[in-house]
Amino acid sequence: AQSVTQLGSHVSVSEGALVLLRCNYSSSVPPYLFWYVQYPNQGLQLLLKYTSAATLVKGINGFEAEFKKSETSFHLTKPSAHMSDAAEYFCAVSGMTTDSWGKLQFGAGTQVVVTP
């Protein structure tokens, strides 16, 4: 079974500072990994996804994530935080078994607060 763990339920960053959100996965087969963002009272928006092509994946709004097999990680980064980045971020892995095929397993989420 696949799963993801997000380290840190809350992250506070200063405007202009680096944003780093941690995600580690567990999978017996090469995983497909996703990062989504959720603004208050809204659905989820895809930031980026890893599908076994390039290990460094660039997404929308200046975010990128690097797949590191040796560390079983898929951390999300943005060089310079903007006030509009304040939101909840979810890491997810796509199920690969017969029962879980194509279903997303989400991490617990990380709330990002951006301070002026």
Add this chain to the structure above:
Amino acid sequence: GAVVSQHPSRVICKSGTSVKIECRSLDFQATTMFWYRQFPKQSLMLMATSNEGSKATYEQGVEKDKFLINHASLTLSTLTVTSAHPEDSSFYICSAKSRRGVSDTQYFGPGTRLTVL
């Protein structure tokens, strides 16, 4: 592209009544739709998966008789919460994907806030 809508965005109902939530893919055909439930400050919990023209498959612990799902067309899925009770109050989110591959993106609706009095 890849827009998913939900209706209504917010609904308040009395205990014992039924509520229907619609999920539509506006610019693509959704072979598969998913229904999630999200409690405040928590992650999304998958309730069920529906494929067009077939019965929905429910996750363990989700009552299929209480949460009725119909995926009648390639652009519409509905979730009906029957005999709703206050503990059913939650944020319900649907998602849709155009293909069934594991790497294919799920596109999410904006969610429906259900409050049962």
